[in-house]
Amino acid sequence: MTGYEVVEPRAESLVESLRAFGYATETAVADLVDNSITAKATTVDVRLRWAGNESWIAIVDDGLGMDGERLREAMRPGTTSPSAPRTVSDLGRFGLGLKTASFSQCRQLVVMSATATSSLVARTWDLDHVVRVGGWQLLTTLISEDRALWDELHGDQPGTVVLWRQLDRLVVSPDRQNEQAERHFYTIADRVARHLGTIFHRYLTGPGKITIRVNGRNIAPWDPFLESHETTQVVTDESLPYRGELISVKSFVLPHVSRLTSEEHIVAGGRRGWAAQQGFYVYRNRRLIVSGSWLGLGFRREELTSLARIRLDLPNHMDSDWQIDVRKSVARAPGALVPELRRIAEVVRLRSAKVYRHRGKILQRAGHGDVVQAWLQVVRGTKIAYQVNRQHPLVAALLTTAGGSEVEAMVRLLEETVPVPLIIMNHADGPGRQTTPFEETASGAVLSVLADVVRAMRRTGTSDKEIVGQLLTMEPFSDFPDLVREVCTRELGQETA
Ligand SMILES: Nc1ncnc2c1ncn2[C@@H]1O[C@H](COP(=O)(O)OP(=O)(O)OP(=O)(O)O)[C@@H](O)[C@H]1O
Ligand SMILES: [Mg+2]
Incomplete structure (x- = not known):
């Protein structure tokens, strides 16, 4: 020619x-x-x-x-x-x-x-x-x-x-x-x-x-969503319309480390570890293409969002829209879907942060609304500090008693000397390295602390009914509803079931 x-x-x-x-x-x-x-x-x-x-x-x-x-x-x-x-x-x-x-x-x-x-x-x-x-x-x-x-x-x-x-x-x-x-x-x-x-x-x-x-x-299957685990949460489950078809997107927040055995925690962390395995899992005909990525939607891999994983199912005829590569290891979200995917990612990231912060508590189980935290993160000048929550019922009770100013002095001492570098260093070895509240503590010892708390709150005039409600929703006792009930029955003669 x-x-x-x-x-x-x-x-x-x-x-x-x-x-x-x-x-x-x-x-x-x-x-x-x-x-x-x-x-x-x-x-x-x-x-x-x-x-x-x-x-x-x-x-x-x-x-x-x-x-x-x-x-x-x-x-x-x-x-x-x-x-x-x-x-x-x-x-x-x-x-x-x-x-x-x-x-x-x-x-x-x-x-x-x-x-x-x-x-x-x-x-x-x-x-x-x-x-x-x-x-x-x-x-x-x-x-x-x-x-x-x-x-x-x-x-x-x-x-x-x-x-x-x-x-x-x-x-x-x-x-x-x-x-x-x-x-x-x-x-x-x-x-x-x-x-x-x-x-x-x-x-x-x-x-x-x-x-x-x-x-x-x-070979054994590796399920990124721990779907069979009782504390895995399904956050959203929807089908997004795209070019006359529906793309299924289901998002999960995985259980907090305290809800997993150490074996389960290691396995669920996958090959790259929890922080790197967060984000979208894109499947094409049920075959995994992308294993944990925020798909360039503008999100960072934060520790707090490491429990967020989202399953996205594509058919095989959208390959060019998603820019699937020959190796089947890259996918990019088409522009038209970006706002919707961002919305879902935001919801599930927030929920992950909440579960992560609240140490895996199932808030609904307590049935008393949000848990009152013992520590707060505050900004002092341009820097971050950690403060004992003065609204925490036990702290509030102690601060209003006769020796309140000494209690305040001791609390300040603790706040000013939080061993942050040490905690960070140990945390780097894996989140399972440090104990969760009362881990490795006999329930008798927890009960005795609880009994002291009940007495302290009683002294400040809190009603028995309020004490029960507050114990079930204050850190760290909200993690131990059975012990709270036991101590209340014993100390207050209160039926709390
Ligand atoms: N194990 C197999 N059994 C039967 N047919 C096969 C097998 N492996 C390859 N083929 C045939 O060879 C063809 C070429 O395979 P190849 O992997 O090169 O390309 P493909 O699967 O069509 O596309 P892609 O490049 O996306 O993998 C396939 O389409 C299939 O017809
Ligand atoms: Mg092939």
């Missing part, structure tokens, strides 16, 4: 550039698991085997498989256009993942596959060969070692084995006897298991669940 000249991409350079999409090993494996799930696999087996230079990783599935023609097409970089319509359950978009994910980790990609009606077919991309000949020459022969691996890993049923050989970026020593290199290699298995448990957690439970194994071990 006149006015044009054809400029073909150089195979030998492009193939190296295709290696640089920025995949981590676990994201690359997840991209292949996407393909297995799309092919209706019920079991996906990820195998890693150390053998020095000969080490390999395989992703084995029992999905529908491919015949020779489909496999040839699958191996083509850019086999399907991103604008082509996809079936509703398809996890793919770009026609690239199989190649870009694999090339990011290895120099030899072998795909072996069989369907219900066609027997084993295989193709191999050998990057060294492509570079050597400067052309996209796909190997059609199957070497005997690979055939043996198919028999070992898969057997005689429909399905697919994707095999990565020449793992130049994962094998740190060519020597198979090198134990340090071997240990390093197998740490990848742990990372992959954890990542897949996160990304595919909704596929691993409920009706139609699938099994994913890494080196023979079934």
Whole structure:
């Protein structure tokens, strides 16, 4: 055609550039698991085997498989256009993942596959060969070692084995006897298991669940919302209209640390820790794309908002609106939805801060409105100070007694010497490091403090009924309604149930 000249991409350079999409090993494996799930696999087996230079990783599935023609097409970089319509359950978009994910980790990609009606077919991309000949020459022969691996890993049923050989970026020593290199290699298995448990957690439970194994071990789902925990709060649950469809957005505030066992707390903190795991969790066809981000909506990751997590469910045909990338690890909210998402984020962030500050109390349970805090944060000049709340019923009672001015002096002493640097330092080791009120304290000791408080309040003329109400709503006793009732029955003869 006149006015044009054809400029073909150089195979030998492009193939190296295709290696640089920025995949981590676990994201690359997840991209292949996407393909297995799309092919209706019920079991996906990820195998890693150390053998020095000969080490390999395989992703084995029992999905529908491919015949020779489909496999040839699958191996083509850019086999399907991103604008082509996809079936509703398809996890793919770009026609690239199989190649870009694999090339990011290895120099030899072998795909072996069989369907219900066609027997084993295989193709191999050998990057060294492509570079050597400067052309996209796909190997059609199957070497005997690979055939043996198919028999070992898969057997005689429909399905697919994707095999990565020449793992130049994962094998740190060519020597198979090198134990340090071997240990390093197998740490990848742990990372992959954890990542897949996160990304595919909704596929691993409920009706139609699938099994994913890494080196023979079934991986466990990681639910970011602790939905089965009794103190997880659902803050909002709505469907936002967008381009004639509804996008489901459900927001949660997770339980305060004091409501979790230390094991639960560590697990729920995920791979990056509580503060980093807050924000939106964007799913595309129930597959997690973004795991905890405020999506550039203008919010910061604060400690106080670390309990806020929001689930957002997208269908697979809004990919371009959300700017989903090839690795399926980036999503950006379309402008039209920003105000609504901001509104939801604000509500759930506020609620998180409230739960965080109130140490996980369930306010409704006490049924007496807000809890009166013992400490207040105040501004003195341009700086922050911590002050004992003079409105706290016990403090108020003591300050009005005869020795009130000495009590005031002691309170001031405590306020002026709060060991803030020490608290910060210890908190940095994890929020579970410091005790919550009366933690590790026998209930007898709490009862005795409570009895003193009751007597002090009584002396100042507070009525018995008021004492009960105030104890149930003052820090820290609002955390111990059963002990409050017990002490009131004992000291006041008051039935408080
Ligand atoms: N495990 C598998 N079982 C069956 N078919 C597969 C499998 N892996 C890949 N394919 C086929 O190969 C094609 C290309 O896969 P590839 O991952 O490169 O692109 P995609 O999944 O279409 O899109 P994306 O680039 O978004 O992942 C798929 O569309 C599918 O038809
Ligand atoms: Mg894919």
